Amino acid sequence: MRITIFFAAIASLLAPIATAGADPAPSERVRRLLAEMTLEEKIGQLDMPSHGGHYDPARVAAGRTGGVLNFGSPQEIAAIRALNAQSRLKIPLIFGLDVIHGYRTLFPMPLAEAASFDPAVAEQSTHWAAVESRAAGLNLTFSPVADLARDPRWGRIVEGGGEDPMLAGLFAAARVRGFHSGGIGATLKHFAGYGAVEGGRDYAPADISEGTLRDRYLPPYRMAVEAGVDVVMTSYISLNGTPTTASRRLMSDILRGEWGFPGYVVSDMNAIPEIALLGVADGNGEAAKLALEAGVDQDMDGEVYIAELAGLVRDGTLPEAALDRAVARVLATKERLGLFDEKPFDPAAASAVLGRADIRAASRALAAETFVLLQNKDDVLPIRPETRSIAVVGALAASQADTLGNNAARAVPAETVTVLDGLRARAPAGTRIDFVEGCDTACTSDSNFQAAAAKAAEADLIVAVLGEPQDHSGEGASRASLELPGRQTDLLRRLAATGRPVVVVLLAGRPLALSEAVDPAAAILLVWYPGSEGGHAVAETLFGDRDPAGRLPVTFPRHVGQVPITYDALPTARPGKVEDxxxxxxxxxxxxxxxxxxxxxxxxxxxxxxxxxxxxxxGPDDRLTVAVTVANAGTRPGREVVQLYVRDVVASRARPVRELKAFGKLLLEPGEAREVVLSVPVRSLGFHRDDGSYVVEPGRFDVYLGSSAAAPLIGSVVVSPGYEAPPAGLSAERFEAGHMTVIGKSP
Structure with a gap:
């Protein structure tokens, strides 16, 4: 029996799909509303003020606001709905919030979920996040983040799907589906290229060649659009010298013209006035005109459209038709989201949903899917039954906020299960759990190291909870160093000097340079920021109730000086050799x-x-198909991730040393073996030229199969003839995704 367990190749890495550049015809409702609206009411639909920003209740009551953000409590949202009911046309509002990894119940961060190598994990977590958000009165989240991030110094790497275009795209699409199934709309961000900022510095510019943009950076956004994302958000950066918020090429030519995106585009917060700060507009009036004409339909808390558009229309600088086009997109998106037909909102009903037991149970189970066991010397993990005393060291072990991670939406830290809580709850009767802080979360002082080491020396096992406090990760949290923060490495060495085995539980939102940690640590379990039930999931994994089955969605460097370091780098004519x-x-x-x-x-x-x-x-219509027998040669059940990589050996331009083309995850009992088949369309093996055309050139392709990007070569195939698609906007062909199937038990 053949069971398809995971689709894992990507049509979006291929030639762009041409669709009509024109917007879909507006519905009768949208046409009627446009005919009835005043100029001020139209402009109001293009305004989205923030709590604590430019929010004005009088404008809501006057029908001059299209949506609001950062109002997270049901009571606040109910009050704003009541104000909007006073407006003349009573056009429903967008209520948006950054629901990045949960609302009241937090799940692992998106980068952590990518480590599961199972997009169903993200689809489930976002479903439950949407259920809570919907109950609270929200109807739109500003997620998923589809920014491909290949520099771990960038703080927002934690919000996306890692360094590989296929993996990041699959997870972005899964998150869109999950939000939809839970009842809210999704916003794709930050379009485009935000993850390529120079030096990993937030808000810095990015410079990306056309081929690299289309082969690596655009595919994750494209997959989210194909999954039906509702809104697209611009980024703060300039891409190749043009602010993305003023880029007609991105918003109109590619997003709408090539991809057929039917929703609306919103700026990132205050990004429209920042067009002038980037030196591309002479003041807010010109910035507003550039943004609207580029295809940015709504101004997020920039106050520029409200202040400038009426004058630009009245003096003829901006055609009212351009304004109407943006308003129609906003109204049509509200209609697709079902906002015109919503039932009355009852804020009191939210309490029965927020933090519900089944949602927290899902958080606990899904968190365990994301943990990556980086190192396990002498099988020190799982914790052995004869262990009778465990010393838990590190302030992060007891920190609820740091267990949740950044972008915590409306989570309540007091409801969070820490690693220390989880260990105390899970430890067998008779096993003593002692906690000693050693240093605070910043770990700038070693004054308590000696006392911590003395206490730890009395235990059978030391669990050191180390890593990044949550404020070291996320927006505005770029780092020039990737080592463990503060004096944590010194603390780890002091603990190892006791002679007791040290298990490091690592909280982090990015790849860290752990070269100084691998020797003193007996085991390293990367748990990212595991969320509301994270402590239970960590403890269950340490004790062996759950098998760590995560895989790294990003490369871990030895030193920050190696950055950027990705598995799919371009080749060099002189590959590194120690002796040369x-x-x-x-x-x-x-x-x-x-x-x-x-x-x-x-x-x-x-x-x-x-x-x-x-x-x-x-040939170009064939599939590259590989079969392999996977066996569990150990004594415990576990899950393996089979990974297929391909290299185009000789091409008209240098190609990556290998690219992930298919993968799949399967559970095997001890002694069990299964045959799996991975199948990839030949047309997914190509690349884009600088003119936007796509080509699979004839020639040899090497095939690698294994359990990481270090997978061994298993052979080669020859493709002949090749395949070519014309430049962007001319090819209407869609490509079938590849997949992995489980055939059955081996003989």
């Missing part, structure tokens, strides 16, 4: 990453054998 100075390497850092993309251990051992490529000669 004149090769691509550093004098003072070992070659390669500390932990490669796709890496992750479990509590059992897997083998992959009898790998075979079905056909060695392929």
């Amino acid at each position: 100075r004149y090769t691509s390497r550093y004098l003072d850092v070992a070659l390669g990453p500390l932990f490669p993309f796709g890496h992750g251990l479990g509590y059992t051992r897997f083998t992959q054998s009898d790998a075979r490529i079905a056909a060695r000669k392929l």
Whole structure:
């Protein structure tokens, strides 16, 4: 019996799909409203003020506000709805909030969910986040983040799907589906290229070649659009010298013209006036005109459209038809979201949903899917039954806010289960759990190290909860250093000097340079920011109730000086060699990453054998198909992630040393073996030229199969003839996604 367990190749890496550039015809309701609205009411629909920003209740009552953001409590939202009911046309409002990884109940951060290598995890978590958000009165989230992030210094890497276009896109699309199934709309952000900011510095510019933009950075956004995302948000940056909020090419030509996006575009907060600060507009009036004409339909708390558009229309600088087009998009999106037909909102009903037991249970289960076991010397994990005393060290172990992570929406820290809470709840009867802080979360002082080490020396096992406090991650949290913050490495060495095994539980929102931690640590379990029930999930994993099955969605460098370091780098004519100075390497850092993309251990051992490529000669309409037998050679059940990588060996331009093209996850009992087949369309093996055309060139493609980006070569295929699609806007062809199937038990 063949069971498809996961679709894992990506049509969106291929030639753009041409769709009509014109907006869909407006409905009768939208046409009627446009005919009835005054100029001021139209402009009001293009305004989205924020709580604590430019929100004006009088404008709501006058029908001059299209939506609001950052009003998170049901009572606040009910009051604003009542104000809007006083307006002349009673056009429903958008109520938006950054529901990045939950509303009241928090789930793991998006980067952590990508580590599950299972988009169903993200789809489930966003479903429950939407259920809570909907109950609170929200109807739109500003998520998913589809910014491909290849520089871990950038703080917002935690909000997206990592460094690989396919993986990031699959998770962005899954999050759209989850929000929709839970009852709210989704906003794709930040379009486009925000994750490529120079030096990993938030808000810095990005410069991306056309081929790289289309091959790497655009596909995750594209997949979210194809999943039906409702709204698209611009970014703060300039891309190749043009502010994205003023980019007609991005918002009109690509997003609408090539991809057929039917929703509306909103600026990021205050991004329209920042067009002038970027030196591309002479004041707010010109910034407003540039943004609207580029295709930005709504101004998020910038107050520029409200202040400038009426004058621009009245003096003829801006055609009213351009204004009407933006208003129609906003109204049509509200109509698609069902806002005109909403039932009355009862804020009192929210209390029965927020923090509900089944939602917290989902948070607990899904958190465990994201943990990555980076290291496990001498199988120190899971914790052995004979362990009778555990010393828990580190202020992060007891920090509720840091367990939740950043972008905490309306979570209540007091309801959070910390790692210390979880260990105390899960430890077997008779096992003592002692807690010693060692240092605070910033760990700037070593004054308490000696006392912490003395206490830890009395235990059978030390669990050191280290990593980044939540304010080290997210927006405005770029870091020049990737080491453990403060004096944490010194604390770890002091604990290791006791002679007791040290298990590091690592909280983090990005790849860290852990070279100084791997020797003193017996085991390292990366738990990211695990959310409201994270402490229980961590404890259950440490004790072996759950098997860590996460894999790294980002490469972990040895040192920040290696950054950017990604698994799919372009080749060099002189690959690094330790014995040869004149090769691509550093004098003072070992070659390669500390932990490669796709890496992750479990509590059992897997083998992959009898790998075979079905056909060695392929045409453009064929599929690259690989079969392999995967076996659990250990004594515990576990889940393996099979990963297929491909390299275009000789092409008209340098191609990455390998690219992830398919993957799948399967559960195997001890001694069980299954045959799996991974299948990838040949047309997904190509790349874009600078003119926007897409090509799969004939020639040899090497195939790698294994458990990380360090997978071994299993053979090659030859593609002939090749395939070519014309430049953007001319190809109407869609491409079938690849997948992995489980065939059955091996003989």
